[in-house]
Amino acid sequence: MKLGFKIWLLIIALVFSLVFIFGLPPKFLDSGVVVTSIGQNSTLFDQGLKQGQTINSVDGKSISNLQEYTAALSGKFITGVETKLILGTSNGEYTYYGNETPDLTVADIPKTNIKLGLDLAGGARALIKAENKSLSQSELSDLVSITQNRLNAFGLTDLKVSPVSDLAGNNYMLIEIAGATPKDLRDLISKQGKFEAKIGNLTVFEGGARDIASVGRDAQSARIEGCSPSSSGYTCTFAFDIVLSGAAAQRSADATANLTSDPSNQGYLSEKLDLFLDDNPVDSLAISEGLKGRVTTQIQISGSGSGNTQDEALIDAKAQMKKLQTILMTGSLPYKLEIVKLDTISPLLGEEFVKYILLAGLVAILSVAIILFVRYKRWKASLALLLTTVSEVVIILGISAFINWNLDLPSIAGILATIGTGVDDLVVLMDETGSKLTLNIKQKLKRAFTIILGAYFTTLVSLLPLMWAGAGLLKGFAITTIIGISVGVFITRPAFGELLKRFRKEE
Amino acid sequence: MEERNWHDKYYKIMLLIPIVIILFSLVYVTINYQQTGDFFKKDISLTGGTSVTLYDKISATQVEKDLSGKLSNLNSREIYDLGTNEQKALIIETTTDWNETQQVLEDYVGYPIVEGQNADVQFTGSVLSESFYSQLLIAILVAFAFMAVVVFIIFRNLVPSGAVIISAFADILMTLVVIDLTGIKMSTAGIVAILMLIGYSVDTDILLTTRVLKRDEDSLNTRILGALKTGLTMTLTSFFAILAALFIVQSFSIVLAQIFTILVIGLFFDMVNTWITNVSLLKWYVEHKEHKVHREAGE
Numbered sequence: 094m095k096l097g098f099k100i101w102l103l104i105i106a107l108v109f110s111l112v113f114i115f116g117l118p119p120k121f122l123d124s125g126v127v128v129t130s131i132g133q134n135s136t137l138f139d140q141g142l143k144q145g146q147t148i149n150s151v152d153g154k155s156i157s158n159l160q161e162y163t164a165a166l167s168g169k170f171i172t173g174v175e176t177k178l179i180l181g182t183s184n185g186e187y188t189y190y191g192n193e194t195p196d197l198t199v200a201d202i203p204k205t206n207i208k209l210g211l212d213l214a215g216g217a218r219a220l221i222k223a224e225n226k227s228l229s230q231s232e233l234s235d236l237v238s239i240t241q242n243r244l245n246a247f248g249l250t251d252l253k254v255s256p257v258s259d260l261a262g263n264n265y266m267l268i269e270i271a272g273a274t275p276k277d278l279r280d281l282i283s284k285q286g287k288f289e290a291k292i293g294n295l296t297v298f299e300g301g302a303r304d305i306a307s308v309g310r311d312a313q314s315a316r317i318e319g320c321s322p323s324s325s326g327y328t329c330t331f332a333f334d335i336v337l338s339g340a341a342a343q344r345s346a347d348a349t350a351n352l353t354s355d356p357s358n359q360g361y362l363s364e365k366l367d368l369f370l371d372d373n374p375v376d377s378l379a380i381s382e383g384l385k386g387r388v389t390t391q392i393q394i395s396g397s398g399s400g401n402t403q404d405e406a407l408i409d410a411k412a413q414m415k416k417l418q419t420i421l422m423t424g425s426l427p428y429k430l431e432i433v434k435l436d437t438i439s440p441l442l443g444e445e446f447v448k449y450i451l452l453a454g455l456v457a458i459l460s461v462a463i464i465l466f467v468r469y470k471r472w473k474a475s476l477a478l479l480l481t482t483v484s485e486v487v488i489i490l491g492i493s494a495f496i497n498w499n500l501d502l503p504s505i506a507g508i509l510a511t512i513g514t515g516v517d518d519l520v521v522l523m524d525e526t527g528s529k530l531t532l533n534i535k536q537k538l539k540r541a542f543t544i545i546l547g548a549y550f551t552t553l554v555s556l557l558p559l560m561w562a563g564a565g566l567l568k569g570f571a572i573t574t575i576i577g578i579s580v581g582v583f584i585t586r587p588a589f590g591e592l593l594k595r596f597r598k599e600e
Numbered sequence: 601m602e603e604r605n606w607h608d609k610y611y612k613i614m615l616l617i618p619i620v621i622i623l624f625s626l627v628y629v630t631i632n633y634q635q636t637g638d639f640f641k642k643d644i645s646l647t648g649g650t651s652v653t654l655y656d657k658i659s660a661t662q663v664e665k666d667l668s669g670k671l672s673n674l675n676s677r678e679i680y681d682l683g684t685n686e687q688k689a690l691i692i693e694t695t696t697d698w699n700e701t702q703q704v705l706e707d708y709v710g711y712p713i714v715e716g717q718n719a720d721v722q723f724t725g726s727v728l729s730e731s732f733y734s735q736l737l738i739a740i741l742v743a744f745a746f747m748a749v750v751v752f753i754i755f756r757n758l759v760p761s762g763a764v765i766i767s768a769f770a771d772i773l774m775t776l777v778v779i780d781l782t783g784i785k786m787s788t789a790g791i792v793a794i795l796m797l798i799g800y801s802v803d804t805d806i807l808l809t810t811r812v813l814k815r816d817e818d819s820l821n822t823r824i825l826g827a828l829k830t831g832l833t834m835t836l837t838s839f840f841a842i843l844a845a846l847f848i849v850q851s852f853s854i855v856l857a858q859i860f861t862i863l864v865i866g867l868f869f870d871m872v873n874t875w876i877t878n879v880s881l882l883k884w885y886v887e888h889k890e891h892k893v894h895r896e897a898g899e
Contacts, residue, residue: 456845461840520837547806551806559739
């Protein structure tokens with residue numbers, strides 16, 4: 094039987110959609126784990142291991158999923174013992190030496206190319222604006238790039254920072270971080286991060302590339318010095334080396350030149366080097382007499398972290414050190430910022446969401462099926478109607494995967510809306526072609542499409558305002574619905590009409 | 601002349617049903633607006649505030665009793681696992697901002713609350729949510745206006761187009777009143793549902809008007825009856841599909857549950873407004889026109 098152009102178009106659209114969704118060769122056939130983030134100061138990163146690559150063997154033994162990967166690495170690294178690790182990927186092998194687990198996170202290979210939004214997959218989203226100041230487009234794009242740098246330096250790679258504006262003309266910075274919400278997220282994105290080192294009242298250097306040439310982050314130049322019990326639990330101190338720029342070093346030298354010796358502290362100068370973060374003191378370092386008036390570029394920065402137990406204090410100290418290193422490297426943000434919206438969703442909840450949504454979709458389609466069978470009692474046509482609806486959903490998902498759209502809750506609602514209007518239109522087709530009039534089937538289809546196109550354009554225009562309103566956070570709904578109804582009107586419903594035409598001829 | 605059936609006799613009187621509901625709704629909304637300054641109750645996504653999902657077994661009533669003095673407009677409920685029926689989390693909603701809410705809650709539970717670890721947070725600043733709210737209201741108005749323009753272009757006829765638009769408006773108005781009467785607080789998602797409703801409700805009205813105006817076979821009543829059969833199938837499939845989906849999602853997604861609830865209510869009123877409001881107005885218009893034609897032809 095000749096299929097005809099309209100049905101071929103639907104088949105081609107379906108095939109392409111499936112390829113977009115599952116990849117070619119299909120992703121679910123791959124085995125291994127995928128790198129979701131990698132520390133930029135990791136030696137593996139220097140060798141070229143990147144986010145998105147697939148690891149399929151550990152020390153020569155092949156692994157097929159996250160469970161096997163975790164098992165292969167567990168107990169391998171013992172503190173203080175240098176251990177070798179070989180990770181095999183399709184791009185070759187990467188070798189790692191170290192005494193702790195490499196700074197690397199992996200996940201099971203996703204089975205499809207469909208990307209879920211943060212509200213389904215888990216993650217954090219923040220909408221940020223400058224306090225008491227409206228940012229221009231160029232100021233905003235500067236802020237976006239500085240923030241991106243800072244978050245990358247902090248070790249977050251699976252994230253997106255973008256400028257957004259809304260209908261009222263407000264400009265915001267939107268930060269989206271996939272997966273687990275990092276600790277200190279609020280500090281990291283909204284605190285200005287103004288670091289100052291002062292001798293007396295004189296600022297000798299600040300955070301950022303102008304004054305700081307480099308910040309030590311490897312095991313030799315950044316370390317935890319020790320832990321001790323304190324009044325409220327434990328305190329651990331950390332220290333790391335930084336290299337000052339020539340100008341900053343000269344300023345320190347000038348500042349120490351006129352200082353006298355401290356009579357109460359033998360061997361040190363009368364003023365200390367005070368470190369401030371966002372105007373709060375972090376630490377105060379005594380300066381040895383030998384440094385008086387000398388230009389030194391190597392400086393050690395120190396600080397501390399505390400907690401109820403020694404472990405907690407250790408974790409806190411490491412986090413504090415990382416934060417300080419990040420701020421010294423990237424400098425302060427140019428504005429005081431304010432988080433105007435913050436949403437965090439645990440990844441665990443996201444998995445359940447998807448299960449429930451699939452169930453809800455299935456139940457919805459089943460109830461449509463029951464009503465249709467009862468109403469028409471024509472198995473073939475009703476079945477074709479259901480298949481058309483399902484293929485609409487498949488094509489929407491295919492296009493979403495193709496344009497890299499993250500499916501969030503509003504997008505899912507949009508897909509459900511499309512199923513609803515889609516079924517409506519198919520019912521119109523069924524009834525128009527089924528009418529007892531003496532018109533030929535072609536005329537009947539034409540009549541049906543007059544109604545369908547009318548409904549299409551009214552829905553289309555009523556969705557347009559949503560593309561911009563509310564900083565675009567509800568855009569997903571408009572996007573999936575527009576894709577859905579357009580696919581329906583131009584691909585699936587014509588094909589369904591064609592099928593009905595053939596069924597009529599057979600009868 | 602064909603015999604007048606009951607619909608021919610009573611369709612104008614039937615218009616009283618929607619008219620009474622519309623009048624009641626308008627009065628309700630006006631009083632509501634005068635008293636609260638708003639058309640409906642808003643949740644924290646539109647007023648600004650914090651919603652914390654705390655993964656701990658804490659009693660909602662106890663929290664409300666203990667903290668209502670410290671957190672403004674406090675509201676909380678427990679979430680249970682569907683399978684084990686064990687409490688999974690406590691959801692706390694307040695118009696207090698997140699920093700302060702976190703302080704109060706940490707003092708209360710006695711451990712640090714870390715978003716993304718033992719809690720999930722949704723915080724919206726009040727300035728932002730006010731701006732969201734006004735933008736979304738504008739979005740609804742613009743969407744409605746766009747829809748009206750397209751309807752006019754399709755039918756190029758004032759009265760039938762007006763009937764479609766009045767039906768869509770009545771649909772949204774009645775839905776909003778019922779939503780408010782049931783005590784549901786509208787969120788941004790709810791406003792999305794209203795937009796969805798515009799699309800859904802106009803579908804059947806366009807079907808009806810096209811069948812009645814652009815066809816010349818059969819009698820007026822037969823055309824209306826045919827449209828009714830198709831239109832009810834359309835609306836009932838959507839209605840039951842969404843009702844079934846609502847049953848599943850209500851336990852896990854407040855967002856989707858609200859969208860579906862609004863759609864179910866809206867689709868119910870869509871049936872009323874398409875098959876009473878719109879049909880009666882359209883029939884009146886067509887009969888009036890035919891009457892005029894007859895008179896001019898001297899019959």
